[in-house]
Amino acid sequence: MESPWDENPSSESTRDAEWTKISSEFTNAGYREGITAGKEAALQEGFDAGFANLGTPIGRELGILRGFASALLSYIPTLSQTGAINHGVDLEQLLSSARHIASSLSKVRFTDIAPRDLEAEEHAREHLDAEGIDMEQNPELEDKRTMEGLEDLLSSMSTSGRLIQAGPKRPTIEDVRLLKEQLQTLARQVQLDIPNNLV
Template identity: 40%
Template sequence: MENDDDSPWMHDDDMDYDHHHHQPVASTSAPSAGARHEHRIALQEYDRMAGRYYDEGYRAGITSGKESRLQQGFDQGYAISAPLARQLGHLRGIASTVLALLTTTSGAKYSSPLLDHFASSQEKEGVVSRLREVVSMLGALGQDDVVPVDQEAEQHKKEHDGDTGESLATMERIQMHQLDSMMQRLGQRQGSLPRAKTGLEECKQRLQQVLDACGMGTLPLEVADDSNAMTL
């Protein structure tokens, strides 16, 4: 992905990009020590929330890869599922962080670079409404929606892992579904109706439109090519 010198992702005095958790974060500059302290606390919360989405997405990729016990099968499963699952976690982290910056009391104090791009409060509310839809859509996407279930691998797993393997897999799926539900609630207003599921690519496009409206540039979604697959 080419660097764009005009993109806010590339400037420290506007919106920095957290390379550890793959999310945009607000500038750390503040007029006083007290404000800087509050700022750090707020960013730690956003970092924790977005980081959890990213880590769970990565774990989903690992889980999908390990469905096949043979090394060749694992390599193939990992190469397909891990990048997609990580990308889902990545998108969730960015969307939830921007939503927090635009809608929470603490986030509003540090979101002036974003707010400068809105001509009116009505325009901001329109963008927030679109962002809530994106967050809800990302929450509705589960691992099986991003990476189709390999029925042959599932059967192989049952035969070799038995009840213990099935129990562990069930626990992981329950944890992922709980996280998905939390993400959906984050994006929904009270009384809003559930939306039909959309694909990962459409979610990415809609989130990009929101970031464009906020003047935040292109999504930094280059996913490294994991050509050297992990060894079982």
């Protein structure tokens, strides 16, 4: 086959066909690169917005609540030694409450309290349906969900191997709000104050 750049091509139609083919290949390659670059830019923009507006604030608040609950667990036993608590206050009850709050907060996952992006899910479904593509599961995400399911199953079993409850109930954002209120009440009982801007 002759090159379109040869000085004496065998025919003008061959040169035109080769030129059209090369032009088409460059156009297709450029289009694919443009689509890829556009997807990467949109993904990065979406990640940045989700990280700054959703992930960081939720993760920060949950981390502060967990940290404060752990601090109370360490602080409450010292109250009887320092005399910093009124007589008649049941330290064991306070400690039990602190343990419950800390344990409950430790079981909260980001996916339990982060709002679902229903608009993005619907948009993805529309595009996949239009292209006739089945929604495939990310293998890493599927493995994580399987592991979380096993963790939930294990936590719902007693030491005898029997199920304690019919099915594990995952915490909700409302559960976290209630735990936050309980934590603030507990802190006031031991004469501590959690500034509102911290949690």
